Structures are given as structure tokens and as C-alpha cells.
Amino acid sequence: MKRAPFPEDLTPLRNHLLELLPILEPQNGWYGSIYFERKASKSFSANLKQTQMTDHVSSGAVFRIYDGYTLYEEATDELEFESLKVFANRFVKRVQGQARPTDLAAKPYHPPKWNDRLNTSLESEITNQLPKSIDAKTPVHFGIRFEKDPRRLSAADCFQSLKGAVEKCKQLAPQEGMELSDLSYVAARQTFSIEESIFVDRETNLSQTLFRLMLAVTTMSGSDRTFFRFGGLGGLEAIHYSDSDVHTLLKNLKALKSAKRLEPGKYRVLFGPALTGVLAHEAFGHSQEGDTCARGRSKAWDLHKTGESVGNEHATILNNPAIFQNGDTNYAAWGSYFFDEEGWLANEQILLEKGKLRAPMTNLTSAIRLGVPRTANGKRESWTNGVYTRQTNTYFSAGNKTLEELMSELGNGFLALHAAGGMEDPKGMGIQVGIAYLHEVKNGKLTGQVLKGPAGGDIQMTGYTPDVLNSIVAKSKIEYQSNKQDSAKHPFNDVGGCGKYHKEFVYAGCGGPYLLLDQVILG
């Protein structure tokens, strides 16, 4: 395995940013930092009619000053040194010109030194890349590991592979009882991004390079649609699929043509990993985002302080940006990184433990305002967007059942495998988990019948979050096909995304074990 290197063309910029940093701290009590990112992404797609490619590069720097009251940011993509110098000075002048509240005490921030940062348990993928001796100026670089170098894949190879996927769908369709004319739309899409970032403040000089890959195949018949999506951080090994995946895709598409409609009601449901991930994400999850807590917009903060239970013994939810081996694979999970966009090192965090809420995730200002420890959850949609407390990989802890055992325990109900969005309600503690369609289960066996929502579209699982988390009956192991002890450390997290209410979209891993729930409202 190799690692993604620090791009040498960014060395002059990195040095310039270090030189500019003191400009941002002209006054006592001011904390300055600079974040730079460069994202170069290529997207290839093939459908029944054509092949397409886009090639985007976005890069910019964010200068930040926290004065004890407000976090100020000035962001630009003019990256010549002299421009940046003028920019930094103008920024300082803007901040100096702002009125400070006279009736509130300042809450200054002092960044920790490396000794303090390392005084916590970190993943070996992080500690293995640290130089033996580090001080404030030492450049520390983290590179994602990879086996098959994605940079070597040419556009021609990509298109051949994607056209192959489209042809595979057409080739296998008859085996799943579909005529070629039934396939009105088939598309395969592959994306590869190189994400490079630098973070500097008076105590740290960090950089990281991530390789992000995703492959999606979509089939449609009229308005019915199925898709699969694979991806992660690492090399081409993250986007491998098999004929069996295509068979499943087409089988489900055929089943959708004769789908029944669900009668709204309360049901026993076995959630697959993607749905379990959405549930974790929307439950505690969003309510445990520190900025939401600091704004008085989360019930979770109150419940954490009172210690009131919000779920049963199965309700343990983690957030973890440091998943560098996703499930039993050798590539990192979609929502992973080495440090967040405010320079905090990635680490696992328990958000909910057997129904009791722990401290929330934070970004810099929410940690200060709430008076809780910082976590590595300061993220932005891009350098042009603001930083919020955001989830990374959010998932339920694994249980001890195999899938077979859970199906047997399910008995009569539904298997939900295909997520269709979700929404949080941090203050009211409602929850919405979207399910594209359900698989009917009778006596623990799939009947082959598929069900859509009451109006022929998605199905929504809704309810009061504590009720849902108290209705968990059992959870699967990470390696749910085997009854041997799990060898993988973390459940598999799928490719996913997250919006903060309805905007600010970031990558997020979405996964976990299978979860058996009883008496959940579906409609």
C-alpha cells in the first residue's frame, strides 16, 4: 500500500501561509488560522446514448480570526503571495473596525500544543504518519493509503469500464425477466477527486491528501428506478462491483414493476446498513451537532445534562471520521479524514451510549460556547462556505446477530435496504427516514414482493426519536453473514451526503449493522 503524497507545488503556498499567520494575531486574545483547500475532481459517465466528462478544480484559502466573541472569515481564490498579504491586512482592518459587545465577557481560545494534542488515543493511521519530533512549525502531512493508484486510470479506461457496466445491465436484463425495451434508461457514473488541504495556526502546520472515488449504476424502467453506489477513500479497490450486484439491481427493477402499495401503519422492519445509517444520522446525529446545541436548537443538549434516557440498550451511536478500514475492506469510509477543516485531529466519539446522551460533536466556536471538549467535526461544503458542526461517519454500534438470525426474528414484516433521504428535528425530536421501497418478508423469508409508498413513491418512517430508539429489538454483527467473532473494527459505512437542514452539503458516511425494529410507523 502506498500513500497520497503532499503536492510539492503547494510548498511555496504553505510557507507563505505560515508567514502571513502573525498578521492575523495583532492583538492579545485574538486567535488566527488559515485553511486552504484544493479539490480536483473528474466525473465520467456513460448512458445508452453517450459518454460525458467533467473536470473541475476548485481552490481557495480561508483566513480566520476569532476575537473571543465572533469568528470572522475572509475567503479568496486569489492565491499569489502579494495578493494574500493585502487581503490579510484588509481582513484585519475589517475585524478591528467591528464593535465588540461591552456587556459580555470574551471567551478567548488558546490552541493546544502538540503534546496536548497527542495526549489522547488516536488511530494508528494518524500516529504512524507523525514525525518523531513535532513542534509548531513542523510540517505534518497525512496521506490516504491506496492499493490501486486511481491517478493511473485514463479517461479511455474509465469510459471502457463504464460502457461495460451499461452493456452488462443490457446483457443480464433478460436473465432477470426483463426485455431490453423495458430498460428505458441505464447510466454508469464514476468520480475521482483529489482533495488537498492545509491548516496552519500558531501551534500547527498540517496537510492532508485524500483520494475520493465513487461508482454508481442506475437503471430505470419508465419512472421506476434502482441503483447501486460504491465508494470510499483510497484506490480503485473502493469501487469494485460484481455481476451479482447488477443482477440484484435488475431483479429489484423488475420487482418494482409489480410493486404493491404499502398500507400506512405500524410494522416490524429490518433496516439494512444504509437505512440504519440514516436513522443514526437523523436521530443523534443532527441533534448532537454542537452548533445546533449552542443555538438553543437541540433537545439533546438538555437531555445530556439531565441524563434522561432516549433509547434502549441497543441504542449506541458513534461518529467517527477516523475509519481508515471500512468494515472488512482495506479502504477508508466516505466521511473520513485525518483532521477537520479547523485543524482538529480525527477521532472516534460516542454520541449516545445505551440510550444515554454523551457530549455533542463540535466545531471550534460551539465547543467554546458550550464549554465542552473539541471534536473533529468542523466542516464546510467548500472553501466558499462557512464552517458548521457536521457529521462524518455516523453509525450504530454492532450487535451480535447474524443476518439469518435477524430475518428469523423478523418473522413477518419488511426488509428495508434502500435509503431515500431523511430529515432531522433536533428540538422537537421527530424523525424522518426515507425508504425507496420495501421487501416483503413472511416467516423470515423474502417473498419477492416489493412495496412502494401509499402514493406509489417513497415510504417515510416517522416518529418520536426516543420511541424509535426504544423499539430496537436486535442488531447484527459487522460481518453479518458469519457467526464468527467480528474481525473488522467498524461497521461498513456507505457513500452518503448530508445537508444542514436544507443547505450546506457535505460528504458523510452512512452505514452500520442491520437493525431490527418493532412497531415503527411507515407511510
Add this chain to the structure above:
Amino acid sequence: MNTHTWNLEQLKNQLSKRKEVKAWIVTEDHIQRRERYFMTQTEKVLEKVIVDQDRNVHSRAISLNLFVHLETAGRQGEITKKLFPSLPLENQLDLAIEAARQTDHQAWDLPTTVPTNLPEVRTADPEISEDVNHVMEKITTRIQTTVHKKRESSFNSAELFLSVFHRQLHLSNGLNHRSSQSRIYFETAFSHSEMGKDGKAHSDEYMNTQWSVHLKNLDLEKVIEETSDYANHSLQVLKPQTGKYAVIIGADVLSTLLNEQISQLSAFNAYNGLPFSKPGREFIPESKGELLSITLDPTLEYSANTTAISEQGLAQLPLKLVDQNMVIATSADKQYGDYLGILPTTSRGNLVVEAGKMTYQELTRHVPQVIEILQFSGLFSDPNSGTFSSEIRLARHFNNETGKITYLKGGSLSGSIVENFKNLRLSKSRVNRVHFSSDNIYGQGYYGPEYALLSNVSIVG
């Protein structure tokens, strides 16, 4: 990193010299955005509205749509690529051409003529365009003044984003066009607490958002008052009873659903085998209610998708797509028009929907039980099937048999345009609505009925 090595004129000259290049579209966008995030901080007993974050963003992006010749007759290669002014131009073009030659499209041509006498369209608030910082200060004062008023509910947070986009569009056929757009985003959240019968404090919140292009359409004080009022109501709620109901949806939801549904009237959908309704078909099959008439209007003043010209260099004029529930036109840009062998029409624009016949009060009393959706938690809709669903964040139930009005929260609604719009009733009053999902794509604009009454909608409680 290198300093700027080239400008747009040099780019255009280089492109013109390359034999492999068939055509190109270059856009240069300059964006300035100011943002403030507001929250309260409590010190002793004093609760003060503070600025949590204050941001200023400047960005410049150059995007190239490149079309290249391929050996196979009737085919061409295409790529969309962002270009870096600080990297050498020739190398970037070499790579773009090489990559484009790997793709494979049915050939099409940019328009041969450049439109003249384009209509003047209004897309940018002059005050914001002139001094976005000054406007930020002005609105900050308005926010702080308004939220400080004494209310039963508590102010939690607000966000205000002001953006100005300046775009230059250059086509290989000689078109050069400049345009600007301003965008205003405002959100606010209030919460309300009460002691419950169980002796515990219960609280809930309501969050409201509004997008606009011009300050005159930003009714900030009204948004704040409404948010505060709905927060107060969020605790005295019941869950809906499972059943089928007549449901009133507001303009925001109607705009989302109709803007998505008209994708089925596009040449893009027809060519790609996606669901498509051709002219002569009913928009809502077997409709027995008020019949929809929908125009795609790119000239609507200060709306989200207002433009004089499309990216492919065609003048954009209002296009009536649906007339009294009959599809009468296909929205086609030059590319997909060429593919289908039809003349291009209008491909950009805002939805203008003709007014209905009923007042809001008449809609709420139209049938014995009516549920008015005040807010969905997260509306998910499928433009291919016309289905939509969401948890209900807040609603009002009009029981016209007893005269009682109750607030509802929770449960979910599952709907279908084809099924639930069959007996459509629309309000006489019309409103403007604007929505932007991202900096990178066009917004959705709407001028149409403020309310719509749908029938037989499934709700589970």
C-alpha cells in the same frame, strides 16, 4: 503558485486556433458573498443577540464547455472543465482536448447567429450590487431590532447571506454577454417552552427560511413574526389521524413540485428515455379540477431563473408549456432540439402559473376536513414519478363540521401529482417565490397561486 498567466481574450484566441476544436462556451463568474450568523449568548440573566460568524467571500471561476471533432461522422466529443488562471493555458487546453476526444456525443451545433436586441431583464438588486457590506449592516440592524421585541417565544438563531454574481458568457459563434444576479438568503429559528403536566419542561422550535433576489421581496419582519408565532403553536399540537385528506400546500411546495414536473416536458427527457409528456397530452391525466396553465418565463423581474439568453446563446422568451391542462410545447435547448430534429424553444425560466378561482378561506372550507401544511420536515420528491413525501413539521387541521382548528405535528404525507392533483383547486392570490440550492446551478423561480388544494392525500399519523 504562479501569478495569473492568461486572460479570457488569450483563452479565446487559443481556442480559435485549435483545429480539433469545433466550438466552445466559456463562462467567467465573479462571486462576492457576505454572511452573518446570529445567535443569543446569555451572560448572568442578560440574553444578547450576538454575531457568531461573520464571513466575506470572493471567488472567480472560469468554466469551459469544449466541443471537439471526432473521426466518426455525426459524433463529437465534449467536456466541461474549470480552468485555473494561475496554471499555464496551453497545457490545460491540451488536456481538455485530449479528454474531450475520449467522450462520444451525437453531434449538434451552437446557433449560427448571435441574437441582438435582447430584452432587458432585471436580475440584480442595485443596492446590493453597489455595496453589499452596507446592505449587510442595514439588515443586521433590522434583524437585531425585530428579534429584540418581547414575545412568548425565544429567538434562537438567524443567518443572513447576501451574494452578488457577475457572469460573462462567451461563445465561439461570437456571442459576448454579461449578466448579474443578487441572492438573499435569510433563515431564523424560534423556540417555545412550557411546563408539561408531567412536571417536565417541554420545548419545540420552528425554523423558517426565505430566498429572494431583491430586497423589496425580503419581508424579514414578517418571516420573524411568523416564525415566532408558529413556534408558539408547535407545542399545542396533535398527531394527525391516519387517513386520506384534502390538503392545502403553499406556494413553496407547489413551486418545487411543478418545477420538477415540467422536466417531463423537456427535450432532454425525451432524448434520454426519461419520462416525457409530448404536446397533445394532458398534464394531469383525467383532471376534473381547475386546469393548470403554466408558462416558462425567463423575463420575470427579480426571479431566480431570469435571463435574457441561455448558455447556448439563444434568446430566452416566455414559452407557454401547458394550457388548460394540455401540454402544448416542449422546452428545448439547441443541443436537444438538434437531437430530436425540432426547433429550440425556451430552456430557462421561472414558472408562471395562472391564478385559480378561490380565496384562501374558501379553500380551507371546501370540504369537511382540510389539512393545511405549514411546513414539511424534508420534502422528497421524484420528478420521474411525480410522487412526493415528507414528515409533517407543522400543519393546521380545519374541521369544518365542528368549526375547530387544531395544529398538527408529526406523521407523514405521501402524495402523487398524477393522483392528488386531479381535483385541484387554486387560490386567486398569487405570490413570487425564489429558491436556490447551490451557487453552481440556477434557481427555481415561481409566480403563481399562493395555495393549492389537493384531494385524497394519504397521511399516516
